Amino acid sequence: MPKRIIPVSSGKGGVGKTTVATNLALSLSRYAPTLLVDLDTGTSSVRNTIGVPVERDLYHFFRKKRRLDDCVTSLPASWDPDGLYSGFGFVAAPLHLIEEITNFGADKKLELSAAINELPAEFVILDMKAGLDSNVVDFLPWSNSGILVFTPHLPSATLAASDIVKAILFRKLRIVFSPSSPFYAQVKDPRTTMLLVNDLLDEVEDVYEPALPNLDAFLVDLAGSLGPHPVLEQVARTVEHFRVHYVLNAFNGIDEAFDTAVKPFVENLVSTVSERMTLTNLGWVVKSDEIHQGNCRRRPVLLAPRDGHSAPHPTRGEKALDALIRETTGLTVELRKPKPVLPVPHRPDPESALARELDALNRMYHRKGDRDDPRDNFEYLSARTVHLLDRCRPSEFGTPRLCGPAEILRSFFPAVATPRPS
Ligand SMILES: Nc1ncnc2c1ncn2[C@@H]1O[C@H](COP(=O)(O)OP(=O)(O)OP(=O)(O)O)[C@@H](O)[C@H]1O
Ligand SMILES: [Mg+2]
Numbered sequence: 001m002p003k004r005i006i007p008v009s010s011g012k013g014g015v016g017k018t019t020v021a022t023n024l025a026l027s028l029s030r031y032a033p034t035l036l037v038d039l040d041t042g043t044s045s046v047r048n049t050i051g052v053p054v055e056r057d058l059y060h061f062f063r064k065k066r067r068l069d070d071c072v073t074s075l076p077a078s079w080d081p082d083g084l085y086s087g088f089g090f091v092a093a094p095l096h097l098i099e100e101i102t103n104f105g106a107d108k109k110l111e112l113s114a115a116i117n118e119l120p121a122e123f124v125i126l127d128m129k130a131g132l133d134s135n136v137v138d139f140l141p142w143s144n145s146g147i148l149v150f151t152p153h154l155p156s157a158t159l160a161a162s163d164i165v166k167a168i169l170f171r172k173l174r175i176v177f178s179p180s181s182p183f184y185a186q187v188k189d190p191r192t193t194m195l196l197v198n199d200l201l202d203e204v205e206d207v208y209e210p211a212l213p214n215l216d217a218f219l220v221d222l223a224g225s226l227g228p229h230p231v232l233e234q235v236a237r238t239v240e241h242f243r244v245h246y247v248l249n250a251f252n253g254i255d256e257a258f259d260t261a262v263k264p265f266v267e268n269l270v271s272t273v274s275e276r277m278t279l280t281n282l283g284w285v286v287k288s289d290e291i292h293q294g295n296c297r298r299r300p301v302l303l304a305p306r307d308g309h310s311a312p313h314p315t316r317g318e319k320a321l322d323a324l325i326r327e328t329t330g331l332t333v334e335l336r337k338p339k340p341v342l343p344v345p346h347r348p349d350p351e352s353a354l355a356r357e358l359d360a361l362n363r364m365y366h367r368k369g370d371r372d373d374p375r376d377n378f379e380y381l382s383a384r385t386v387h388l389l390d391r392c393r394p395s396e397f398g399t400p401r402l403c404g405p406a407e408i409l410r411s412f413f414p415a416v417a418t419p420r421p422s
Helices: 017-028 045-049 058-062 106-117 155-176 182-186 190-205 215-226 230-240 254-272 289-296 318-329 350-366 374-391 405-412
Strands: 004-009 034-038 072-074 088-091 123-127 144-150 243-251 278-286
Touching (some): 017 045, 017 123, 017 144, 017 243, 017 289, 017 374, 144 155, 155 190, 155 254, 155 405, 182 190, 182 230, 190 215, 243 254, 254 278, 278 374, 350 374
Parallel strands (some): 004 144, 034 088, 144 243, 243 278
Antiparallel strands (some): 072 088
16 A cells, blocks of 8 residues: 555634544554644644654754654653554644744745655644645645545534635646646647636636536536547546545534534535535544543543543434444444454554454444443544555545645646646
């Protein structure tokens, strides 16, 4: 399996990106070496969540010219006495606000992306800032959404999450149709075509402009103006093959999650982006005092010493949970009877990820009437992630490399030497 870089973003702030990114990275490190990189460079959220001493951080990478892998912090033995998370490490953001690191310019972004691409880990999780600006979007894969987090508790975050999908696709299209793109060497009237395409893109991107509501309409219009063209087919495929993976955080039952999160998310994607994309629910994380207290104590829930009690949490009825599981996973397997929780082996084999995914699902399912345990949620999320990564092409989930504009152009026009886009 090639290395996969998986950004965790949400558009909106405070929905649980850092919580999901941190505990997912810890969970994944049980399968293979995993690094968590804090790209929320203004608030240094990861080091606020994992309170271990940090010797070097992104400051040392940018200012002291240390290699990025020299800026990795591992867990001290006292935090991980059984060595369960020995494959985990994180790169912290600077402790203080340093303008050029908080808002990196184009050069710094390229420098950091190149270093992330070289990190010695099988999984790299990026904890992103809130927002939709280029500090976020330029670090996202261009063929899928990475992991989007949203929550039924903050309906506006749902729309922001679907806006990220739009922003990724538009970033790519703007590069493919930028003035220096080789595309124009293949059309009869390059200048007119360039103006036409970019006007149409402006119209789709402008949500107040009703004429071209989404990319599906854009493609129809463009085909009408240009006739059949191989690049248009490629753009259509880009939209069709785009994969969206999401996690519901602070999940509190299927009805609430469906009405206030999943449904508006899908509706917004269809109306403003396209109806052709494939959406995958990766899992959910219950609302849990244990999670919140772990964050406040700067010791993530997965690293907290077990006291044998989960925080009380109301559970919904069997029917509702069953429906959720079937709806979000597409699984039609007969769920087995509960069995005692087996200790997680020291290094689960990635091959066993599907079995572990089903096991975690089974445990979550049979905890009805008992108490939900967020550890099960992260076990499920990581096993499902490993299983899907193993099954999906690198372009479908995560990315082996963060690509700059030149690489994106090259992937569209492989035969042409591409100049740097303006
Ligand atoms: N599942 C959960 N159950 C209970 N509390 C949670 C859960 N997920 C997150 N929280 C709490 O919600 C708050 C925001 O979480 P977190 O910092 O992970 O969000 P974020 O999206 O990374 O925020 P920001 O945009 O500021 O980076 C924190 O106080 C955290 O402890
Ligand atoms: Mg955060």
